[in-house]
Amino acid sequence: MGFTMRNESFSCQHCQAEVTLHPTGSARNHCPVCLYSLHVDDVSPGDRASDCHGLMQPVGIDHKKNKGDMIRHKCVKCSKEILNILAPDDDFLGFVRKLNKTQL
8 A cells, every 4th residue: 555656648537638747757646727636546646446536626725844735636426535736837826716716
């Protein structure tokens, strides 16, 4: 039960953007345009063992001292929540603006 490194390109199932490899070679698990992800991991990051495969909607922001700003994702199918580290090319500012509009 450890981390499995996955830096893969993919087509976003939410906004249909063609997502390229992570710019620093790290693991890529969400779309940098809409920040949506796919519920493919079960127990460990990168295990690709989930049977759910629901869209993971970005629903919030957390900050971890050792990891920085993180996106909180919630599965629209099973409601599982996970945190993901931001990538340098993520539209984080756009996401913050959307969050602020929904919280007003």
